[in-house]
Amino acid sequence: MSTRVLNTEKAPKAIGPYVQGKIVNGFLFASGQIPLDPATGEMVQGDITAQAEQAMQNVAALVGAAGTTMDNIVKATCYLKNIEDFAAFNEVYAKYMDEDAPARSCIGGVDLPKGALCEIEVVVYVG
Template structure:
C-alpha cells in the first residue's frame, strides 16, 4: 500500500465534519470540497455567486499550494451549484483561476450545499 499524507492548512477552512481537507496518494492530491467559508472566521463570505465562487476557489488554491502544487496541476474539478442558473457567473470567476488548458470538469446544479452555500468545488491535482 502506498503512503497516504494528510494535508491541512490554516489558509483554508477547517473541516466541518468527520473528514480532512485533503490527502495525497501516489502523487495525487484529493481535496475535499471547498465551500465559500472565510478561513480566519469560519463564516460564509458575503455576496452572491461571484463572491462565493471566488472564496471557494481561493480555498481550493490554498489547499493545492499546501500540498506543494499549484492550480496549473489540477487535473479534475467537480463543481456543485445550488442554482444552475448561476452557471455563467460561476464560469466567469472560475476562468480567473484556471488558465488554458483548463482541468477536466463536471458541474452539477440544483442541489443543497452545506451551510447554505451557493457553490462547492473539489479537485484532484498532481503534486
C-alpha cells in the first residue's frame, strides 16, 4: 500500500490529532474542513454563506496541494449545524463543482468544532 501525508500552508492546520489529508493508493482522503482562515487559524465570522465559502476554499487548497482539481472529487460529505441552511450552503457548494458533481451526503443538526456552521470532507482521485 502506498501512503503519503498531505500538508499545505494554504489550508488550516489540524486542530487535533489528525492530518490535513492522506493519499492512499491514488486517492486523497481529506480531513473535514471547517471555515478556518488558514493565515490566522481563526473561524471566519458570518452566516452560512461566508462560512461555506471559506470551507470550500480550504477544500480547494487541499485538492490543489494534492496536485489535482475539484473535478476529481468522487465523494463529499457535508455537515451542517442547521439543516435550514441547506439551500444557502448548496449555492456556495455548487460554485465549486462542475455539472458532473461528486456523490454527496449532507447531514444536518450536528455540533461542529469551534462552533462552525458547516464542515466538508472529500475523497479525491489523484491518480
